[in-house]
Amino acid sequence: MKSNTEQARPVITLLTDFGEEDGYVAAMKGVIFSECPEANVVDASHCVPPQDIRHAAWVLAQYWRLYPEGAIHVGVVDPGVGTCRRALVIEADKRYLVLPDNGLAALVVAAAKTCRFHAIHDNWHRPGPLSATFHGRDVFAYAAAVIASGAAPPDTFSAPVETIVTPDWAVCRSEEDGLHGAVIHIDHFGNLITNIRATDLGGYAPDRLHIQCGALHISGLSTTYSDVAEGAPVALISSTGTLEIALRNASAAQAVTSDTVHVFQP
């Protein structure tokens, strides 16, 4: 894993559940600019619901690949801070993720073509004492900054690992009777985002597959919402590459209460 020294203004995005009332985010930015004054720090969101790893994983999946190669995406939703959970640096399709090993990277890893995982050495942190509760500042922001500045290549403070935490909700199961997945996010239009990737559907014919989600039954995969009538159910591949279930110009979330999804082909 090499340093990110190609960019004049290396991008570092920040995703946290810290809210915006306190000085926590400002502290992370201070650590970054002290180490890497030329960094281009971007607020992704600090309004992730507290400790909601799955929500944060979905938000991260919306934007990580839209940034230039070399971009560093920091994610701090970290219920396990202070425990022995690992801190990771992941290289995914030439972007970096710096985040705790708790599933936050799961949807990026599911979507990426190539991934390399590194675990940051225990007790590695910015100079000075390590806070028991604020690794966002002392570990994650600092790690992003040293990668951005090129001061310390990731290999000097982390070691390769083979596997990372993959939560149940991150991937669907393939069984004899089809794919069994789950709704993992409801967006602000009420669309249901599932954990079934386009690649999981490789063995199915778009016009012959069936989707069951609670009482809702959909035949065939569409390419746009407007393939169906107003209010009618539609299934398509979302902008982040996973199966999405929607009602055209209406809220699927209000029509469906189940969060399990079954895809099958008779």
Add this chain to the structure above:
Amino acid sequence: MKSNTEQARPVITLLTDFGEEDGYVAAMKGVIFSECPEANVVDASHCVPPQDIRHAAWVLAQYWRLYPEGAIHVGVVDPGVGTCRRALVIEADKRYLVLPDNGLAALVVAAAKTCRFHAIHDNWHRPGPLSATFHGRDVFAYAAAVIASGAAPPDTFSAPVETIVTPDWAVCRSEEDGLHGAVIHIDHFGNLITNIRATDLGGYAPDRLHIQCGALHISGLSTTYSDVAEGAPVALISSTGTLEIALRNASAAQAVTSDTVHVFQP
């Protein structure tokens, strides 16, 4: 309309009603930095009440001209996304606006000395598929970035148009008995901001005009709040160039329930 290649770090401001919980804003920024790594992206606000074009128009009017010439102001409050509403690039007093043609630019256009309107070609968007629901990312952010980078002059992806959508609330009516306007914004001090511009008052003598707003009657235009006693009503030209009705150190919004304003000179 020429490209914005004079600035080392072209400013792009973002105003949306996307909120801050999701990854939508971060996605827009990713598109911008991929196309124009040197951009100076500025969050104006992402907390516009959902689909409240008038509120957003007023917010935009607070800041657009304070930025250096060449600044690019993106506005995405876009209830008509996916319909045939046009996407605009407007050059107003040497700043750019990139936004849907739905009235969002109305107060800037009312205040600007010179304006040139361009409509972005239908179906022009960033490389890849066009989302039916996320033109903020695929059209507006991308258009701002290509203007900022100089990669594509606006003329290559847009064409001049003569008129744009001008909502009823944007301008007052001049009739025989005076000016008939409206309260279009209540600021956080309870001051009433109207759609009557300083220029609309050109034919009136500041010390002889009368203003009626609901039960409130004000004689003459003041220059500062302190021209009147505590709690007394006062009319002045606001920092954005329109007639404002206030109570000194009190809330006019609590005293007045009407949103029509009549200016006359006996």
Add this chain to the structure above:
Amino acid sequence: MKSNTEQARPVITLLTDFGEEDGYVAAMKGVIFSECPEANVVDASHCVPPQDIRHAAWVLAQYWRLYPEGAIHVGVVDPGVGTCRRALVIEADKRYLVLPDNGLAALVVAAAKTCRFHAIHDNWHRPGPLSATFHGRDVFAYAAAVIASGAAPPDTFSAPVETIVTPDWAVCRSEEDGLHGAVIHIDHFGNLITNIRATDLGGYAPDRLHIQCGALHISGLSTTYSDVAEGAPVALISSTGTLEIALRNASAAQAVTSDTVHVFQP
């Protein structure tokens, strides 16, 4: 006091109680970029509870020193705007603060090794009329920008002053029976942050001092939360250098209703 011309991209952080719905923050940024296009403007927080100087003072204390030397920290929580309260430029350990003289700087000043105070000349403001209500834009943002750009050294628009407003809550009292302090902030974990600094405790032996806060009694100062059992009370020096009272992995705020703190050594 010299200008800040050493940095290629001088950092200016913004802390306000303006909220994020309106265009006020965007207006401040516009003023800054018009005066100093190369500024690196950082949102610290705009969600300080309205007019809550003490909250803002604590937030500022979390991050000011983490930024590189020369950083300019703007703070606008300003209930006295329009009155004769002074506007300050403070140099604290080689960082600048630009803020009203109302106690907002109190915790930085208490923590800094060296401080120099300057008061901005009355009626000094950006070119054009001075708004009676928006000194954040017309005075504070503009002052930060001219310091950042080097266009006007602070000495040209401000004069040294000896003392600034120091609110009661900023410092503890030392009396014969020990230190009498106060809880000045409750963080989002329910930890109680006090105004008793590590330096105030200089005459006390960490293992022999006693702390009384309401009904809660703690013997001795710990170095980390994990020095005590789950749920047990613990006193330690917080990451910002003041005495903190906590329950390990629980909320001290729910267990203690008093906001007075007494430190003594029998």
